[in-house]
Amino acid sequence: MKPAPFEYEAPSSVEEALRLLADPAIETSLLAGGQSLVPALNMRLARPERLVDLGRIEGLDAIRDENGALCIGAMATKRSIERSALVAQKQPLLHEATGHIAHPQIRNRGTLGGSMAHADPAAEYPAVAVALDAEFRVIGPSGERRIAAADFFVTYLTTALAEDEILLEVTFPERPAGEGVGFAEICRRHGDFAMAGAAATARLEAGRYQDARIVLFGVDATPVRALSQEERLRGEVPSEALHAEVAAAIGAGLEEPPGDQHASPEFRRQLARTVSKRALEAAVARAAKA
Amino acid sequence: MSPTRIPVRLRVNGRPAEGLAEPRTSLVDFLRDELDLTGTHVGCEHGVCGLCTVRVDGVAVRGCLMLAVQADGAEILTVEGLASPDGKLHPLQEAFAEEHGLQCGFCTPGFLMALHELIDDEPNPSEEQIRDVLGGQLCRCTGYAGILRAVQSAFAKLGASPSTESGA
Numbered sequence A: 001m002k003p004a005p006f007e008y009e010a011p012s013s014v015e016e017a018l019r020l021l022a023d024p025a026i027e028t029s030l031l032a033g034g035q036s037l038v039p040a041l042n043m044r045l046a047r048p049e050r051l052v053d054l055g056r057i058e059g060l061d062a063i064r065d066e067n068g069a070l071c072i073g074a075m076a077t078k079r080s081i082e083r084s085a086l087v088a089q090k091q092p093l094l095h096e097a098t099g100h101i102a103h104p105q106i107r108n109r110g111t112l113g114g115s116m117a118h119a120d121p122a123a124e125y126p127a128v129a130v131a132l133d134a135e136f137r138v139i140g141p142s143g144e145r146r147i148a149a150a151d152f153f154v155t156y157l158t159t160a161l162a163e164d165e166i167l168l169e170v171t172f173p174e175r176p177a178g179e180g181v182g183f184a185e186i187c188r189r190h191g192d193f194a195m196a197g198a199a200a201t202a203r204l205e206a207g208r209y210q211d212a213r214i215v216l217f218g219v220d221a222t223p224v225r226a227l228s229q230e231e232r233l234r235g236e237v238p239s240e241a242l243h244a245e246v247a248a249a250i251g252a253g254l255e256e257p258p259g260d261q262h263a264s265p266e267f268r269r270q271l272a273r274t275v276s277k278r279a280l281e282a283a284v285a286r287a288a289k290a
Numbered sequence B: 001m002s003p004t005r006i007p008v009r010l011r012v013n014g015r016p017a018e019g020l021a022e023p024r025t026s027l028v029d030f031l032r033d034e035l036d037l038t039g040t041h042v043g044c045e046h047g048v049c050g051l052c053t054v055r056v057d058g059v060a061v062r063g064c065l066m067l068a069v070q071a072d073g074a075e076i077l078t079v080e081g082l083a084s085p086d087g088k089l090h091p092l093q094e095a096f097a098e099e100h101g102l103q104c105g106f107c108t109p110g111f112l113m114a115l116h117e118l119i120d121d122e123p124n125p126s127e128e129q130i131r132d133v134l135g136g137q138l139c140r141c142t143g144y145a146g147i148l149r150a151v152q153s154a155f156a157k158l159g160a161s162p163s164t165e166s167g168a
């Protein structure tokens, strides 16, 4: 199992990478951590004529605080995110989700940007980005633009990125005080892609839901936000019965959960209920009880 | 098209090494075929089994998912670099031998290199941290109980007291 031949460039600047990417004469793919692209090359599912490696460009892996928001460079590895005290403090949901992605040996090289651009329906980061209203800073031949997470994930393995664009950075806005977050996923083996998972946030006021958010992954072509159930929670007193009802409605409301060798569509619906309930309960348990 | 071969210069197990690699050549194939370091094994070639695990600039990575050209300038540690120059095995290797951490041994180099990173990073790992690393390495014949015992024993030799309970 070896890749078809390709050429390789490792530019030292974003400008140079953009120029290489814009060349219409040669089919080019960007290479980040290679943890999704190289398996695809090895299996010859992808056969680009040239790879442009982003790994030699300085400064694309920074993790920084910008007026309270957390900005993470596309080339930051999952391992560096997992180990960043700043991430754990400012974005606990992102921190928790990172530990569920693959194995340490994969997280050592796989990047934030690679996971977002690859947009696997079962991946954790896209759902977390939607749950946290992240913003994607992207650069192309005509300059930079910003894309909201809600618009970034288009369908199965497809994002709003144009072929000649590079994802530079993802910004996670500062979280409101008192918010609790929850994360749950079910997979055959820890580190495998999830059969279904959910990320949730919750805020309480006087013992009632002020707001909540639930985003599922692994159950459709893109992350699924449970909008109507989020709406329903507002003003309610959290309880086991309420969460069970909401979770059941989320499972039943899924349009067309995928079926594969790991889980049938019906089983995924069931898993979606379970992870929705777990994530929501975890978020409520951590929310400030003011 | 005759593929161009690009010079790759790196350090392997503390010594400078160089060779030529087509861009599509993986780091593990380069180590095995070009540098004759066949201690690192190859299995699935898509990141799942962990046989090809080596340390690159300190971190344990899949040698089948990294291109040799990406490793230009890097410091590599392979299983051949674990024992002392006088042949004395690393405590981790000793522990695998003593605690029945291997049967056929095909998976062992990958386990050793993944765990070698853990030893450097976490002198006192939690059971969860150990399992997280072991979960990324497949063994199809020993069973993980012996491997877990070997890990416990290795950390004990190294003076740590990991909280692992036996029985995987």
Ligand SMILES: Cc1cc2nc3c(=O)[nH]c(=O)nc-3n(C[C@H](O)[C@H](O)[C@H](O)COP(=O)(O)OP(=O)(O)OC[C@H]3O[C@@H](n4cnc5c(N)ncnc54)[C@H](O)[C@@H]3O)c2cc1C
Binding pocket: A029, A030, A031, A032, A033, A034, A035, A036, A037, A038, A039, A054, A074, A075, A100, A101, A102, A103, A106, A109, A110, A111, A112, A113, A114, A115, A117, A118, A120, A122, A123, A124, A125, A161, A165, A166, A167, A168, A191, A192, A193, A194, B046, B047, B048
């Ligand atoms: C055994 C195994 C288990 C895994 N389990 C999980 C899991 O549980 N959850 C999960 O989410 N992932 C999992 N993965 C995938 C892993 O997280 C990948 O690292 C990730 O999906 C891609 O990141 P990368 O940096 O390796 O990107 P690459 O593989 O290098 O690139 C992926 C794609 O993104 C494009 N791209 C990369 N960077 C940019 C950029 N800056 N701008 C524009 N396009 C870009 C590339 O052109 C390519 O098409 C697993 C992988 C393996 C091998």
Ligand code: FES
Binding pocket: B041, B042, B043, B044, B045, B046, B047, B048, B049, B050, B051, B052, B053, B062, B063, B064, B065
């Ligand atoms: S050969 Fe690299 S992970 Fe299986």
Ligand code: FES
Binding pocket: B101, B102, B103, B104, B105, B106, B107, B108, B138, B139, B140, B141, B142
């Ligand atoms: S010892 Fe045989 S596969 Fe692990």
